[in-house]
Amino acid sequence: MREWRLRTPLREEDVLPLRAGDWVYLSGVVYGARDAAHQRIAEALRRGHEPPIPLRGQVIYYVGPAPAKEGWAVGPAGPTTSGRMDPFTIPLLERGLKATVGKGTRSAEVKQAMVRHRAVYLATVGGGAALLARHILRARPVAYEDLGTEAIWELEFSDFPAVVVNDVHGGDLYAEAAARYARA
Amino acid sequence: MAVRELPVQEVRDAVAELLRRAVTHLPPDYLVALRDAEAREASPLGRKMLRLLVENAELAQRAGVATCQDTGIPVLFVQLGQDVHLTGGALREALEDAVREAYRDLRKSVVSDPLLRQNTGDNTPPIVHYEVVPGDRVRVAALVKGFGAEMTSAVRMLPATAGETEVKQFVVEVVRQAGPNACPPVIVGVGLGSSFDGVALLAKKALLRPLGTPNPKPHLARLERELLEAVNDTGVGPQGLGGRFTALAVHVESYPTHIAALPVAVNLNCSAPRRAEVVL
Numbered sequence: 001m002r003e004w005r006l007r008t009p010l011r012e013e014d015v016l017p018l019r020a021g022d023w024v025y026l027s028g029v030v031y032g033a034r035d036a037a038h039q040r041i042a043e044a045l046r047r048g049h050e051p052p053i054p055l056r057g058q059v060i061y062y063v064g065p066a067p068a069k070e071g072w073a074v075g076p077a078g079p080t081t082s083g084r085m086d087p088f089t090i091p092l093l094e095r096g097l098k099a100t101v102g103k104g105t106r107s108a109e110v111k112q113a114m115v116r117h118r119a120v121y122l123a124t125v126g127g128g129a130a131l132l133a134r135h136i137l138r139a140r141p142v143a144y145e146d147l148g149t150e151a152i153w154e155l156e157f158s159d160f161p162a163v164v165v166n167d168v169h170g171g172d173l174y175a176e177a178a179a180r181y182a183r184a
Numbered sequence: 185m186a187v188r189e190l191p192v193q194e195v196r197d198a199v200a201e202l203l204r205r206a207v208t209h210l211p212p213d214y215l216v217a218l219r220d221a222e223a224r225e226a227s228p229l230g231r232k233m234l235r236l237l238v239e240n241a242e243l244a245q246r247a248g249v250a251t252c253q254d255t256g257i258p259v260l261f262v263q264l265g266q267d268v269h270l271t272g273g274a275l276r277e278a279l280e281d282a283v284r285e286a287y288r289d290l291r292k293s294v295v296s297d298p299l300l301r302q303n304t305g306d307n308t309p310p311i312v313h314y315e316v317v318p319g320d321r322v323r324v325a326a327l328v329k330g331f332g333a334e335m336t337s338a339v340r341m342l343p344a345t346a347g348e349t350e351v352k353q354f355v356v357e358v359v360r361q362a363g364p365n366a367c368p369p370v371i372v373g374v375g376l377g378s379s380f381d382g383v384a385l386l387a388k389k390a391l392l393r394p395l396g397t398p399n400p401k402p403h404l405a406r407l408e409r410e411l412l413e414a415v416n417d418t419g420v421g422p423q424g425l426g427g428r429f430t431a432l433a434v435h436v437e438s439y440p441t442h443i444a445a446l447p448v449a450v451n452l453n454c455s456a457p458r459r460a461e462v463v464l
Contacts, residue, residue, distance in 0.1 A: 001228055021229065036301075066253040066291040075291070076244070076253040081332045081365045103423070104332070104365035125233060126332060126367030126423060127455035129253040131240040148303060149291050161236070163229060163425060174364055177426025181227055182419030 005159070009057030010098040015120050018164045020171030024122055025159040030101070032063040032153030034080050037144050038088035045091050052143035053152055056096030061157075062103075064149040065139065066129070074139035074155070078129030079103040082121070086110045093117040101162055105174055115170050122162035123173075135160040187269045188320040190464060192278040195270070198462045199279060199324050203258060203286035206328050206460035207250045210241045213394040214371075214432070214457055221369060221422070221429040230427030234369070237422075237455050252456040254330035255290045258283055258310040259388065261326075265319035280308045293331070313385065325392050325461035333370060333454040336362030339384050342446040348407065351376065351448050352414055358450040359415045359431065364424025367454035371395070372415060372434040375449035376404075377441035387451035390435035392459060404436045411436070423455075 001023055006014055008028030018024070031053050033041070041051050062082050066075030082102030089100065090113045098119050103126040106114075114121060124132060137158050141151040165173045218241070222234035244251040260279060264270075287307035294308065295301045317323075338358050342350055355374055362370070375386030398405035411434040421427025441447060 064253065064291065066250055067289055069249055076250045078253050083365065103367065105363055125236045127252050128236050128240040130244040130249050130251060131236060174424050177421065178419040180419065181421055181426045181428060183417040
């Protein structure tokens, strides 16, 4: 299992060597957003407005964190199902988004767009929310604050663990891994 | 028999405590199964994910934080003894108060209308299933289910003559389709029989049963074993990264049904299967 330590914002040379199945420890600013925020970003772009967060070289984590307990920067903050964001993802990739982090499968269209725009999809531990919150040093809502947990969050990651599911070369861990362990 | 009086405030306090504990403490029977899977998983990535899930459960319990940010829309199963007289208010309101209190510091994941989508702000209302039973006790069981797994669940009204083979195909297909989205390793709740509404409830009730306790009916216990093997033969594995532990258990619950039908429902529970119950 190859391991990489990456810091955001990501450059093309950061994502090119990653292969499906590699382990990644991600540090730096990552934006947290889920369903409602994606819908609003898509609406803003459709109207020709600027998105409320920078996208070039950036990373979006599909998350709706729980409230923080005293002594924690953020409450439990595990990944939500990424596929629900598929209909909103391609315009973000076109504007330079370099990675998304979540859990679960992506659509064929998003996978093709990731290859085209040289972006990767990382999965982290679904059901690992308390542990993952320990890898987030700062958290503050930066847009759409009226959405509560569904606002856009600016999160500072520190060695946040994830695995490369879709690389920029068309590698697809979910598609390949099950076959390896299946018994007919 | 004398009627036993029970203030609803006692129900409220007990259910609030039940929910608070359920979100921070995963059931011991599940943790045993999770550690066992970690020891026996063949896939290195799968083992790594299982280790992180064990560490997450330990950290959540130690620190008193939720194991998963998705603390769901709570599903409560109330068994009300018919010799109990609840006093001091409405049971429904007591249960809502309990949810409000337990979720004060948790994520609010409930919207008041499926189309208008306004967050209720206090995670109410819960989903409540009532059953009147003999006796003078009140039993409340709770499932706090994340919706990643809930979204992958399905009902199929199979025809009467479908038999076990088609039931198996359907269950395996649901788990395979769910793949990583349901946060495996999953617990598979299967309902068989009843009606369209009833079979879904059977599948959910199957998730209340502790791991390691097979269905008392021998043919269903055998079906549970065979389904577990079939589901794990998909190779989906922990978190969908490939491996032998796609599911830790399959639980089947059944009920009589119509001569025309073999209803089957599959309700998946995720790798943070929060479950608790209290008897008053």
